[in-house]
Amino acid sequence: MKVLAVDLGGSHVACALVEDDSIVKSESFQLPPAARMSDVLALVEQPLLALREMASHSGAECSGLAFSFCGLVNPLAGRIVSTNGKYDDGRELDLGKWALERLSLRLLLENDARTALLGEYYAGAARGFDDVVMMTLGTGVGGAAMINGRLLHGKHFQAGCLGGHLGVNYRGRVCTCGNVGCLESEASTWALPAICTATPGFEESVLRHAPKLDFQTVFAASAEGDECAIRVGDTCVEAWAAGCVTMIHAYDPEVVVVGGGTMRAAEQILPALGAHISRCAWTPWGKVKVRAAKLGSAASLLGAVPLFRMNSQMDARK
Ligand SMILES: [Zn+2]
Incomplete structure:
Protein backbone atom coordinates (compact mmCIF):
# COMPACT_ATOMS: atom_id res chain seq x y z
CA MET A 1 0.00 0.00 0.00
CA LEU A 117 2.23 4.67 18.22
CA LEU A 118 0.87 3.16 14.99
CA GLY A 119 4.28 3.57 13.32
CA GLU A 120 6.11 1.88 16.21
CA TYR A 121 3.42 -0.85 16.29
CA TYR A 122 3.73 -1.51 12.58
CA ALA A 123 7.46 -1.10 12.02
CA GLY A 124 9.26 -0.27 15.27
CA ALA A 125 9.63 -0.94 18.99
CA ALA A 126 6.06 -2.21 19.56
CA ARG A 127 6.04 -4.69 16.68
CA GLY A 128 4.32 -7.91 17.76
CA PHE A 129 2.30 -6.34 20.60
CA ASP A 130 -1.40 -5.42 20.50
CA ASP A 131 -1.52 -3.58 23.83
CA VAL A 132 0.74 -0.57 23.74
CA VAL A 133 1.19 2.79 25.44
CA MET A 134 3.27 5.48 23.76
CA MET A 135 4.75 8.52 25.43
CA THR A 136 6.53 11.19 23.37
CA LEU A 137 8.90 13.53 25.22
CA GLY A 138 9.64 16.78 23.41
CA THR A 139 8.56 20.42 23.46
CA GLY A 140 5.46 19.03 25.17
CA VAL A 141 4.59 15.46 26.15
CA GLY A 142 2.29 13.34 24.01
CA GLY A 143 0.51 10.10 24.81
CA ALA A 144 -1.47 7.40 23.06
CA ALA A 145 -2.87 4.00 23.91
CA MET A 146 -3.73 0.89 21.93
CA ILE A 147 -5.85 -1.87 23.44
CA ASN A 148 -6.24 -5.22 21.68
CA GLY A 149 -4.84 -3.83 18.42
CA ARG A 150 -7.14 -0.80 18.31
CA LEU A 151 -6.26 2.82 19.02
CA LEU A 152 -8.16 4.27 21.94
CA HIS A 153 -10.24 7.37 21.08
CA GLY A 154 -13.18 7.77 23.47
CA LYS A 155 -16.38 9.77 23.09
CA HIS A 156 -14.62 13.14 22.67
CA PHE A 157 -11.44 11.74 21.02
CA GLN A 158 -9.33 12.53 24.12
CA ALA A 159 -8.85 9.02 25.48
CA GLY A 160 -5.20 8.06 25.85
CA CYS A 161 -3.77 11.13 24.19
CA LEU A 162 -3.60 13.51 27.16
CA GLY A 163 -0.52 11.78 28.57
CA GLY A 164 1.23 15.14 28.92
CA HIS A 165 -1.61 16.40 31.07
CA LEU A 166 -1.71 13.62 33.63
CA GLY A 167 -1.24 15.19 37.05
CA VAL A 168 2.08 14.12 38.59
CA ASN A 169 2.28 16.86 41.26
CA TYR A 170 -0.95 18.33 42.60
CA ARG A 171 0.98 21.24 44.13
CA GLY A 172 3.06 21.80 41.02
CA ARG A 173 3.34 24.41 38.30
CA VAL A 174 0.31 25.71 36.43
CA CYS A 175 0.11 24.08 33.00
CA THR A 176 -0.93 25.64 29.69
CA CYS A 177 -4.04 23.43 29.77
CA GLY A 178 -5.32 24.98 33.03
CA ASN A 179 -4.46 22.03 35.26
CA VAL A 180 -1.79 22.08 37.98
CA GLY A 181 1.30 19.87 38.05
CA CYS A 182 0.81 18.18 34.68
CA LEU A 183 3.59 16.01 33.34
CA GLU A 184 4.23 18.74 30.75
CA SER A 185 4.54 21.55 33.26
CA GLU A 186 6.79 19.40 35.50
CA ALA A 187 9.04 17.81 32.85
CA SER A 188 9.00 19.06 29.26
CA THR A 189 11.22 21.24 27.09
CA TRP A 190 8.86 24.22 27.25
CA ALA A 191 8.89 24.09 31.05
CA LEU A 192 12.64 23.43 31.34
CA PRO A 193 13.83 27.04 31.92
CA ALA A 194 11.43 27.39 34.89
CA ILE A 195 12.42 23.94 36.20
CA CYS A 196 16.15 24.72 35.97
CA THR A 197 16.02 28.15 37.56
CA ALA A 198 13.98 26.75 40.49
CA THR A 199 16.46 23.91 41.08
CA PRO A 200 19.06 24.35 43.89
CA GLY A 201 22.52 25.05 42.53
CA PHE A 202 21.37 26.78 39.33
CA GLU A 203 23.41 29.93 40.05
CA GLU A 204 26.63 27.87 40.11
CA SER A 205 25.59 25.52 37.28
CA VAL A 206 26.82 25.56 33.67
CA LEU A 207 23.11 25.56 32.78
CA ARG A 208 22.94 29.21 33.86
CA HIS A 209 25.16 30.16 30.91
CA ALA A 210 23.74 27.70 28.35
CA PRO A 211 22.58 29.52 25.19
CA LYS A 212 19.64 27.12 24.95
CA LEU A 213 18.06 25.08 27.73
CA ASP A 214 16.97 21.74 26.35
CA PHE A 215 17.31 18.20 27.66
CA GLN A 216 20.36 17.52 25.51
CA THR A 217 22.13 20.36 27.35
CA VAL A 218 20.87 19.12 30.72
CA PHE A 219 21.93 15.50 30.21
CA ALA A 220 25.30 16.55 28.71
CA ALA A 221 25.97 18.72 31.82
CA SER A 222 24.72 15.91 34.06
CA ALA A 223 27.23 13.49 32.46
CA GLU A 224 29.97 15.99 33.35
CA GLY A 225 28.89 15.91 37.00
CA ASP A 226 27.02 19.25 37.17
CA GLU A 227 24.95 18.89 40.35
CA CYS A 228 22.05 21.09 39.28
CA ALA A 229 21.78 19.25 35.93
CA ILE A 230 21.83 15.89 37.75
CA ARG A 231 18.97 17.07 39.99
CA VAL A 232 16.95 18.36 37.01
CA GLY A 233 17.53 15.14 35.04
CA ASP A 234 16.62 12.89 37.99
CA THR A 235 13.48 14.90 38.80
CA CYS A 236 12.27 14.85 35.20
CA VAL A 237 12.91 11.10 34.81
CA GLU A 238 10.87 10.55 38.01
CA ALA A 239 8.04 12.67 36.59
CA TRP A 240 8.07 10.77 33.25
CA ALA A 241 8.11 7.48 35.14
CA ALA A 242 5.13 8.60 37.26
CA GLY A 243 3.29 9.46 34.02
CA CYS A 244 4.15 6.07 32.51
CA VAL A 245 2.97 4.24 35.64
CA THR A 246 -0.35 6.11 35.48
CA MET A 247 -0.69 5.20 31.79
CA ILE A 248 0.08 1.56 32.68
CA HIS A 249 -2.53 1.54 35.46
CA ALA A 250 -5.08 3.16 33.14
CA TYR A 251 -4.55 1.16 29.92
CA ASP A 252 -2.97 -2.20 30.88
CA PRO A 253 -0.30 -2.40 28.14
CA GLU A 254 2.32 -5.08 27.53
CA VAL A 255 4.84 -2.50 26.33
CA VAL A 256 5.48 1.20 26.90
CA VAL A 257 7.31 2.92 24.04
CA VAL A 258 9.04 6.19 24.89
CA GLY A 259 9.90 8.48 21.98
CA GLY A 260 10.28 12.15 21.07
CA GLY A 261 13.34 14.38 20.64
CA THR A 262 14.29 14.21 24.33
CA MET A 263 15.04 10.50 23.86
CA ARG A 264 18.24 11.44 22.03
CA ALA A 265 19.53 11.05 25.59
CA ALA A 266 17.89 7.58 25.86
CA GLU A 267 21.01 6.02 27.41
CA GLN A 268 20.69 8.36 30.39
CA ILE A 269 16.90 8.18 30.59
CA LEU A 270 15.79 4.62 29.88
CA PRO A 271 17.54 2.59 32.62
CA ALA A 272 16.30 4.87 35.44
CA LEU A 273 12.86 5.17 33.84
CA GLY A 274 12.54 1.38 33.49
CA ALA A 275 13.71 0.79 37.07
CA HIS A 276 11.21 3.31 38.49
CA ILE A 277 8.34 1.81 36.47
CA SER A 278 9.32 -1.71 37.47
CA ARG A 279 9.32 -0.65 41.14
CA CYS A 280 6.05 1.30 41.09
CA ALA A 281 3.66 -0.25 38.54
CA TRP A 282 1.12 -2.72 39.91
CA THR A 283 1.07 -5.46 37.27
CA PRO A 284 0.57 -8.84 38.96
CA TRP A 285 0.64 -10.62 35.57
CA GLY A 286 4.33 -9.71 35.00
CA LYS A 287 6.56 -6.80 33.98
CA VAL A 288 5.63 -4.20 31.37
CA LYS A 289 8.40 -3.82 28.78
CA VAL A 290 9.77 -0.28 28.59
CA ARG A 291 11.41 0.44 25.23
CA ALA A 292 12.90 3.42 23.44
CA ALA A 293 11.10 4.25 20.19
CA LYS A 294 12.97 2.97 17.14
CA LEU A 295 11.70 5.20 14.38
CA GLY A 296 12.57 8.67 15.66
CA SER A 297 10.83 11.53 13.88
ZN1 LIG B 1 -1.67 20.27 31.35
Missing part, protein backbone atom coordinates in the same frame (compact mmCIF):
# COMPACT_ATOMS: atom_id res chain seq x y z
CA LYS A 2 1.22 3.50 -0.87
CA VAL A 3 0.08 6.51 1.17
CA LEU A 4 1.13 10.13 1.45
CA ALA A 5 1.81 11.35 4.98
CA VAL A 6 2.01 14.78 6.62
CA ASP A 7 3.19 15.39 10.20
CA LEU A 8 2.46 18.90 11.50
CA GLY A 9 4.27 19.41 14.82
CA GLY A 10 5.01 22.37 17.06
CA SER A 11 7.96 23.62 15.02
CA HIS A 12 8.05 21.63 11.79
CA VAL A 13 5.99 20.09 9.05
CA ALA A 14 7.21 16.88 7.41
CA CYS A 15 5.74 15.04 4.46
CA ALA A 16 6.50 11.69 2.86
CA LEU A 17 5.49 9.08 0.37
CA VAL A 18 5.24 5.85 2.36
CA GLU A 19 5.05 2.35 0.95
CA ASP A 20 4.15 -0.21 3.63
CA ASP A 21 6.91 0.12 6.27
CA SER A 22 9.31 2.19 4.14
CA ILE A 23 9.60 5.89 3.45
CA VAL A 24 10.11 6.23 -0.31
CA LYS A 25 10.60 10.02 -0.30
CA SER A 26 10.36 12.65 2.39
CA GLU A 27 10.79 16.35 2.91
CA SER A 28 10.80 18.46 6.07
CA PHE A 29 10.13 22.15 6.57
CA GLN A 30 11.12 24.16 9.63
CA LEU A 31 8.36 26.60 10.56
CA PRO A 32 9.27 30.24 11.22
CA PRO A 33 8.48 31.15 14.87
CA ALA A 34 5.93 33.79 13.83
CA ALA A 35 3.95 31.20 11.84
CA ARG A 36 3.54 28.87 14.78
CA MET A 37 0.62 30.49 16.47
CA SER A 38 -1.85 30.95 13.65
CA ASP A 39 -2.72 30.50 10.00
CA VAL A 40 -2.79 26.72 9.80
CA LEU A 41 -3.81 26.85 6.15
CA ALA A 42 -0.50 28.55 5.26
CA LEU A 43 1.38 25.84 7.17
CA VAL A 44 -0.61 23.05 5.57
CA GLU A 45 0.07 24.51 2.12
CA GLN A 46 3.83 24.65 2.76
CA PRO A 47 4.52 21.05 1.66
CA LEU A 48 1.89 21.13 -1.11
CA LEU A 49 4.35 21.16 -4.03
CA ALA A 50 6.34 18.30 -2.52
CA LEU A 51 3.11 16.36 -1.88
CA ARG A 52 1.94 16.85 -5.47
CA GLU A 53 5.26 15.57 -6.77
CA MET A 54 5.07 12.55 -4.44
CA ALA A 55 1.46 11.88 -5.50
CA SER A 56 2.42 11.91 -9.18
CA HIS A 57 5.40 9.63 -8.38
CA SER A 58 3.06 7.10 -6.76
CA GLY A 59 0.60 7.26 -9.69
CA ALA A 60 -2.87 5.81 -9.29
CA GLU A 61 -1.77 3.52 -6.46
CA CYS A 62 -1.85 6.18 -3.73
CA SER A 63 -4.55 5.29 -1.20
CA GLY A 64 -4.79 8.75 0.37
CA LEU A 65 -3.18 11.25 2.73
CA ALA A 66 -2.58 10.48 6.42
CA PHE A 67 -2.36 13.73 8.37
CA SER A 68 -0.80 13.75 11.86
CA PHE A 69 -1.57 16.80 13.98
CA CYS A 70 -0.15 17.94 17.34
CA GLY A 71 -3.48 18.51 19.08
CA LEU A 72 -6.87 16.98 19.74
CA VAL A 73 -8.62 15.92 16.54
CA ASN A 74 -11.91 14.37 15.48
CA PRO A 75 -10.78 11.64 13.06
CA LEU A 76 -14.36 10.87 11.99
CA ALA A 77 -15.05 14.43 10.81
CA GLY A 78 -11.44 15.20 9.78
CA ARG A 79 -11.46 18.31 11.98
CA ILE A 80 -9.05 19.78 14.53
CA VAL A 81 -10.86 19.96 17.90
CA SER A 82 -8.46 21.84 20.18
CA THR A 83 -4.91 23.06 19.96
CA ASN A 84 -4.18 24.35 23.46
CA GLY A 85 -3.38 27.84 22.19
CA LYS A 86 -1.35 26.67 19.19
CA TYR A 87 -2.69 26.95 15.63
CA ASP A 88 -5.85 28.64 16.85
CA ASP A 89 -7.54 28.85 13.44
CA GLY A 90 -7.13 25.11 12.89
CA ARG A 91 -10.66 24.38 14.03
CA GLU A 92 -12.05 26.36 11.09
CA LEU A 93 -10.21 24.25 8.55
CA ASP A 94 -11.91 21.36 6.73
CA LEU A 95 -8.80 19.30 6.04
CA GLY A 96 -10.71 16.55 4.21
CA LYS A 97 -12.11 19.07 1.74
CA TRP A 98 -8.65 20.67 1.39
CA ALA A 99 -7.02 17.32 0.50
CA LEU A 100 -9.70 16.50 -2.05
CA GLU A 101 -9.49 19.94 -3.70
CA ARG A 102 -5.70 20.33 -3.67
CA LEU A 103 -4.50 16.74 -4.07
CA SER A 104 -7.58 14.75 -5.15
CA LEU A 105 -6.88 12.43 -2.22
CA ARG A 106 -8.95 11.11 0.65
CA LEU A 107 -7.59 12.36 3.97
CA LEU A 108 -7.43 10.61 7.33
CA LEU A 109 -6.63 12.89 10.27
CA GLU A 110 -5.18 11.65 13.54
CA ASN A 111 -3.37 12.94 16.64
CA ASP A 112 0.42 12.75 16.17
CA ALA A 113 1.14 10.62 19.26
CA ARG A 114 -1.44 8.10 18.02
CA THR A 115 0.18 7.92 14.56
CA ALA A 116 3.61 7.62 16.24
CA ALA A 298 9.65 9.11 11.14
CA ALA A 299 7.26 7.29 13.52
CA SER A 300 4.19 9.41 12.73
CA LEU A 301 4.88 9.22 8.98
CA LEU A 302 5.23 5.42 9.20
CA GLY A 303 1.88 5.30 10.99
CA ALA A 304 0.26 6.27 7.68
CA VAL A 305 -0.16 2.80 6.17
CA PRO A 306 -1.53 1.10 9.34
CA LEU A 307 -3.89 4.08 9.76
CA PHE A 308 -5.33 3.45 6.29
CA ARG A 309 -5.34 -0.34 6.77
CA MET A 310 -7.28 -0.05 10.05
CA ASN A 311 -9.68 2.41 8.50
CA SER A 312 -10.44 0.17 5.53
CA GLN A 313 -11.04 -2.73 7.95
CA MET A 314 -13.55 -0.53 9.81
CA ASP A 315 -15.19 0.40 6.49
CA ALA A 316 -15.45 -3.30 5.59
CA ARG A 317 -17.19 -4.03 8.92
CA LYS A 318 -19.87 -1.37 8.31
Whole structure:
Protein backbone atom coordinates (compact mmCIF):
# COMPACT_ATOMS: atom_id res chain seq x y z
CA MET A 1 0.00 0.00 0.00
CA LYS A 2 1.22 3.50 -0.87
CA VAL A 3 0.08 6.51 1.17
CA LEU A 4 1.13 10.13 1.45
CA ALA A 5 1.81 11.35 4.98
CA VAL A 6 2.01 14.78 6.62
CA ASP A 7 3.19 15.39 10.20
CA LEU A 8 2.46 18.90 11.50
CA GLY A 9 4.27 19.41 14.82
CA GLY A 10 5.01 22.37 17.06
CA SER A 11 7.96 23.62 15.02
CA HIS A 12 8.05 21.63 11.79
CA VAL A 13 5.99 20.09 9.05
CA ALA A 14 7.21 16.88 7.41
CA CYS A 15 5.74 15.04 4.46
CA ALA A 16 6.50 11.69 2.86
CA LEU A 17 5.49 9.08 0.37
CA VAL A 18 5.24 5.85 2.36
CA GLU A 19 5.05 2.35 0.95
CA ASP A 20 4.15 -0.21 3.63
CA ASP A 21 6.91 0.12 6.27
CA SER A 22 9.31 2.19 4.14
CA ILE A 23 9.60 5.89 3.45
CA VAL A 24 10.11 6.23 -0.31
CA LYS A 25 10.60 10.02 -0.30
CA SER A 26 10.36 12.65 2.39
CA GLU A 27 10.79 16.35 2.91
CA SER A 28 10.80 18.46 6.07
CA PHE A 29 10.13 22.15 6.57
CA GLN A 30 11.12 24.16 9.63
CA LEU A 31 8.36 26.60 10.56
CA PRO A 32 9.27 30.24 11.22
CA PRO A 33 8.48 31.15 14.87
CA ALA A 34 5.93 33.79 13.83
CA ALA A 35 3.95 31.20 11.84
CA ARG A 36 3.54 28.87 14.78
CA MET A 37 0.62 30.49 16.47
CA SER A 38 -1.85 30.95 13.65
CA ASP A 39 -2.72 30.50 10.00
CA VAL A 40 -2.79 26.72 9.80
CA LEU A 41 -3.81 26.85 6.15
CA ALA A 42 -0.50 28.55 5.26
CA LEU A 43 1.38 25.84 7.17
CA VAL A 44 -0.61 23.05 5.57
CA GLU A 45 0.07 24.51 2.12
CA GLN A 46 3.83 24.65 2.76
CA PRO A 47 4.52 21.05 1.66
CA LEU A 48 1.89 21.13 -1.11
CA LEU A 49 4.35 21.16 -4.03
CA ALA A 50 6.34 18.30 -2.52
CA LEU A 51 3.11 16.36 -1.88
CA ARG A 52 1.94 16.85 -5.47
CA GLU A 53 5.26 15.57 -6.77
CA MET A 54 5.07 12.55 -4.44
CA ALA A 55 1.46 11.88 -5.50
CA SER A 56 2.42 11.91 -9.18
CA HIS A 57 5.40 9.63 -8.38
CA SER A 58 3.06 7.10 -6.76
CA GLY A 59 0.60 7.26 -9.69
CA ALA A 60 -2.87 5.81 -9.29
CA GLU A 61 -1.77 3.52 -6.46
CA CYS A 62 -1.85 6.18 -3.73
CA SER A 63 -4.55 5.29 -1.20
CA GLY A 64 -4.79 8.75 0.37
CA LEU A 65 -3.18 11.25 2.73
CA ALA A 66 -2.58 10.48 6.42
CA PHE A 67 -2.36 13.73 8.37
CA SER A 68 -0.80 13.75 11.86
CA PHE A 69 -1.57 16.80 13.98
CA CYS A 70 -0.15 17.94 17.34
CA GLY A 71 -3.48 18.51 19.08
CA LEU A 72 -6.87 16.98 19.74
CA VAL A 73 -8.62 15.92 16.54
CA ASN A 74 -11.91 14.37 15.48
CA PRO A 75 -10.78 11.64 13.06
CA LEU A 76 -14.36 10.87 11.99
CA ALA A 77 -15.05 14.43 10.81
CA GLY A 78 -11.44 15.20 9.78
CA ARG A 79 -11.46 18.31 11.98
CA ILE A 80 -9.05 19.78 14.53
CA VAL A 81 -10.86 19.96 17.90
CA SER A 82 -8.46 21.84 20.18
CA THR A 83 -4.91 23.06 19.96
CA ASN A 84 -4.18 24.35 23.46
CA GLY A 85 -3.38 27.84 22.19
CA LYS A 86 -1.35 26.67 19.19
CA TYR A 87 -2.69 26.95 15.63
CA ASP A 88 -5.85 28.64 16.85
CA ASP A 89 -7.54 28.85 13.44
CA GLY A 90 -7.13 25.11 12.89
CA ARG A 91 -10.66 24.38 14.03
CA GLU A 92 -12.05 26.36 11.09
CA LEU A 93 -10.21 24.25 8.55
CA ASP A 94 -11.91 21.36 6.73
CA LEU A 95 -8.80 19.30 6.04
CA GLY A 96 -10.71 16.55 4.21
CA LYS A 97 -12.11 19.07 1.74
CA TRP A 98 -8.65 20.67 1.39
CA ALA A 99 -7.02 17.32 0.50
CA LEU A 100 -9.70 16.50 -2.05
CA GLU A 101 -9.49 19.94 -3.70
CA ARG A 102 -5.70 20.33 -3.67
CA LEU A 103 -4.50 16.74 -4.07
CA SER A 104 -7.58 14.75 -5.15
CA LEU A 105 -6.88 12.43 -2.22
CA ARG A 106 -8.95 11.11 0.65
CA LEU A 107 -7.59 12.36 3.97
CA LEU A 108 -7.43 10.61 7.33
CA LEU A 109 -6.63 12.89 10.27
CA GLU A 110 -5.18 11.65 13.54
CA ASN A 111 -3.37 12.94 16.64
CA ASP A 112 0.42 12.75 16.17
CA ALA A 113 1.14 10.62 19.26
CA ARG A 114 -1.44 8.10 18.02
CA THR A 115 0.18 7.92 14.56
CA ALA A 116 3.61 7.62 16.24
CA LEU A 117 2.23 4.67 18.22
CA LEU A 118 0.87 3.16 14.99
CA GLY A 119 4.28 3.57 13.32
CA GLU A 120 6.11 1.88 16.21
CA TYR A 121 3.42 -0.85 16.29
CA TYR A 122 3.73 -1.51 12.58
CA ALA A 123 7.46 -1.10 12.02
CA GLY A 124 9.26 -0.27 15.27
CA ALA A 125 9.63 -0.94 18.99
CA ALA A 126 6.06 -2.21 19.56
CA ARG A 127 6.04 -4.69 16.68
CA GLY A 128 4.32 -7.91 17.76
CA PHE A 129 2.30 -6.34 20.60
CA ASP A 130 -1.40 -5.42 20.50
CA ASP A 131 -1.52 -3.58 23.83
CA VAL A 132 0.74 -0.57 23.74
CA VAL A 133 1.19 2.79 25.44
CA MET A 134 3.27 5.48 23.76
CA MET A 135 4.75 8.52 25.43
CA THR A 136 6.53 11.19 23.37
CA LEU A 137 8.90 13.53 25.22
CA GLY A 138 9.64 16.78 23.41
CA THR A 139 8.56 20.42 23.46
CA GLY A 140 5.46 19.03 25.17
CA VAL A 141 4.59 15.46 26.15
CA GLY A 142 2.29 13.34 24.01
CA GLY A 143 0.51 10.10 24.81
CA ALA A 144 -1.47 7.40 23.06
CA ALA A 145 -2.87 4.00 23.91
CA MET A 146 -3.73 0.89 21.93
CA ILE A 147 -5.85 -1.87 23.44
CA ASN A 148 -6.24 -5.22 21.68
CA GLY A 149 -4.84 -3.83 18.42
CA ARG A 150 -7.14 -0.80 18.31
CA LEU A 151 -6.26 2.82 19.02
CA LEU A 152 -8.16 4.27 21.94
CA HIS A 153 -10.24 7.37 21.08
CA GLY A 154 -13.18 7.77 23.47
CA LYS A 155 -16.38 9.77 23.09
CA HIS A 156 -14.62 13.14 22.67
CA PHE A 157 -11.44 11.74 21.02
CA GLN A 158 -9.33 12.53 24.12
CA ALA A 159 -8.85 9.02 25.48
CA GLY A 160 -5.20 8.06 25.85
CA CYS A 161 -3.77 11.13 24.19
CA LEU A 162 -3.60 13.51 27.16
CA GLY A 163 -0.52 11.78 28.57
CA GLY A 164 1.23 15.14 28.92
CA HIS A 165 -1.61 16.40 31.07
CA LEU A 166 -1.71 13.62 33.63
CA GLY A 167 -1.24 15.19 37.05
CA VAL A 168 2.08 14.12 38.59
CA ASN A 169 2.28 16.86 41.26
CA TYR A 170 -0.95 18.33 42.60
CA ARG A 171 0.98 21.24 44.13
CA GLY A 172 3.06 21.80 41.02
CA ARG A 173 3.34 24.41 38.30
CA VAL A 174 0.31 25.71 36.43
CA CYS A 175 0.11 24.08 33.00
CA THR A 176 -0.93 25.64 29.69
CA CYS A 177 -4.04 23.43 29.77
CA GLY A 178 -5.32 24.98 33.03
CA ASN A 179 -4.46 22.03 35.26
CA VAL A 180 -1.79 22.08 37.98
CA GLY A 181 1.30 19.87 38.05
CA CYS A 182 0.81 18.18 34.68
CA LEU A 183 3.59 16.01 33.34
CA GLU A 184 4.23 18.74 30.75
CA SER A 185 4.54 21.55 33.26
CA GLU A 186 6.79 19.40 35.50
CA ALA A 187 9.04 17.81 32.85
CA SER A 188 9.00 19.06 29.26
CA THR A 189 11.22 21.24 27.09
CA TRP A 190 8.86 24.22 27.25
CA ALA A 191 8.89 24.09 31.05
CA LEU A 192 12.64 23.43 31.34
CA PRO A 193 13.83 27.04 31.92
CA ALA A 194 11.43 27.39 34.89
CA ILE A 195 12.42 23.94 36.20
CA CYS A 196 16.15 24.72 35.97
CA THR A 197 16.02 28.15 37.56
CA ALA A 198 13.98 26.75 40.49
CA THR A 199 16.46 23.91 41.08
CA PRO A 200 19.06 24.35 43.89
CA GLY A 201 22.52 25.05 42.53
CA PHE A 202 21.37 26.78 39.33
CA GLU A 203 23.41 29.93 40.05
CA GLU A 204 26.63 27.87 40.11
CA SER A 205 25.59 25.52 37.28
CA VAL A 206 26.82 25.56 33.67
CA LEU A 207 23.11 25.56 32.78
CA ARG A 208 22.94 29.21 33.86
CA HIS A 209 25.16 30.16 30.91
CA ALA A 210 23.74 27.70 28.35
CA PRO A 211 22.58 29.52 25.19
CA LYS A 212 19.64 27.12 24.95
CA LEU A 213 18.06 25.08 27.73
CA ASP A 214 16.97 21.74 26.35
CA PHE A 215 17.31 18.20 27.66
CA GLN A 216 20.36 17.52 25.51
CA THR A 217 22.13 20.36 27.35
CA VAL A 218 20.87 19.12 30.72
CA PHE A 219 21.93 15.50 30.21
CA ALA A 220 25.30 16.55 28.71
CA ALA A 221 25.97 18.72 31.82
CA SER A 222 24.72 15.91 34.06
CA ALA A 223 27.23 13.49 32.46
CA GLU A 224 29.97 15.99 33.35
CA GLY A 225 28.89 15.91 37.00
CA ASP A 226 27.02 19.25 37.17
CA GLU A 227 24.95 18.89 40.35
CA CYS A 228 22.05 21.09 39.28
CA ALA A 229 21.78 19.25 35.93
CA ILE A 230 21.83 15.89 37.75
CA ARG A 231 18.97 17.07 39.99
CA VAL A 232 16.95 18.36 37.01
CA GLY A 233 17.53 15.14 35.04
CA ASP A 234 16.62 12.89 37.99
CA THR A 235 13.48 14.90 38.80
CA CYS A 236 12.27 14.85 35.20
CA VAL A 237 12.91 11.10 34.81
CA GLU A 238 10.87 10.55 38.01
CA ALA A 239 8.04 12.67 36.59
CA TRP A 240 8.07 10.77 33.25
CA ALA A 241 8.11 7.48 35.14
CA ALA A 242 5.13 8.60 37.26
CA GLY A 243 3.29 9.46 34.02
CA CYS A 244 4.15 6.07 32.51
CA VAL A 245 2.97 4.24 35.64
CA THR A 246 -0.35 6.11 35.48
CA MET A 247 -0.69 5.20 31.79
CA ILE A 248 0.08 1.56 32.68
CA HIS A 249 -2.53 1.54 35.46
CA ALA A 250 -5.08 3.16 33.14
CA TYR A 251 -4.55 1.16 29.92
CA ASP A 252 -2.97 -2.20 30.88
CA PRO A 253 -0.30 -2.40 28.14
CA GLU A 254 2.32 -5.08 27.53
CA VAL A 255 4.84 -2.50 26.33
CA VAL A 256 5.48 1.20 26.90
CA VAL A 257 7.31 2.92 24.04
CA VAL A 258 9.04 6.19 24.89
CA GLY A 259 9.90 8.48 21.98
CA GLY A 260 10.28 12.15 21.07
CA GLY A 261 13.34 14.38 20.64
CA THR A 262 14.29 14.21 24.33
CA MET A 263 15.04 10.50 23.86
CA ARG A 264 18.24 11.44 22.03
CA ALA A 265 19.53 11.05 25.59
CA ALA A 266 17.89 7.58 25.86
CA GLU A 267 21.01 6.02 27.41
CA GLN A 268 20.69 8.36 30.39
CA ILE A 269 16.90 8.18 30.59
CA LEU A 270 15.79 4.62 29.88
CA PRO A 271 17.54 2.59 32.62
CA ALA A 272 16.30 4.87 35.44
CA LEU A 273 12.86 5.17 33.84
CA GLY A 274 12.54 1.38 33.49
CA ALA A 275 13.71 0.79 37.07
CA HIS A 276 11.21 3.31 38.49
CA ILE A 277 8.34 1.81 36.47
CA SER A 278 9.32 -1.71 37.47
CA ARG A 279 9.32 -0.65 41.14
CA CYS A 280 6.05 1.30 41.09
CA ALA A 281 3.66 -0.25 38.54
CA TRP A 282 1.12 -2.72 39.91
CA THR A 283 1.07 -5.46 37.27
CA PRO A 284 0.57 -8.84 38.96
CA TRP A 285 0.64 -10.62 35.57
CA GLY A 286 4.33 -9.71 35.00
CA LYS A 287 6.56 -6.80 33.98
CA VAL A 288 5.63 -4.20 31.37
CA LYS A 289 8.40 -3.82 28.78
CA VAL A 290 9.77 -0.28 28.59
CA ARG A 291 11.41 0.44 25.23
CA ALA A 292 12.90 3.42 23.44
CA ALA A 293 11.10 4.25 20.19
CA LYS A 294 12.97 2.97 17.14
CA LEU A 295 11.70 5.20 14.38
CA GLY A 296 12.57 8.67 15.66
CA SER A 297 10.83 11.53 13.88
CA ALA A 298 9.65 9.11 11.14
CA ALA A 299 7.26 7.29 13.52
CA SER A 300 4.19 9.41 12.73
CA LEU A 301 4.88 9.22 8.98
CA LEU A 302 5.23 5.42 9.20
CA GLY A 303 1.88 5.30 10.99
CA ALA A 304 0.26 6.27 7.68
CA VAL A 305 -0.16 2.80 6.17
CA PRO A 306 -1.53 1.10 9.34
CA LEU A 307 -3.89 4.08 9.76
CA PHE A 308 -5.33 3.45 6.29
CA ARG A 309 -5.34 -0.34 6.77
CA MET A 310 -7.28 -0.05 10.05
CA ASN A 311 -9.68 2.41 8.50
CA SER A 312 -10.44 0.17 5.53
CA GLN A 313 -11.04 -2.73 7.95
CA MET A 314 -13.55 -0.53 9.81
CA ASP A 315 -15.19 0.40 6.49
CA ALA A 316 -15.45 -3.30 5.59
CA ARG A 317 -17.19 -4.03 8.92
CA LYS A 318 -19.87 -1.37 8.31
ZN1 LIG B 1 -1.67 20.27 31.35
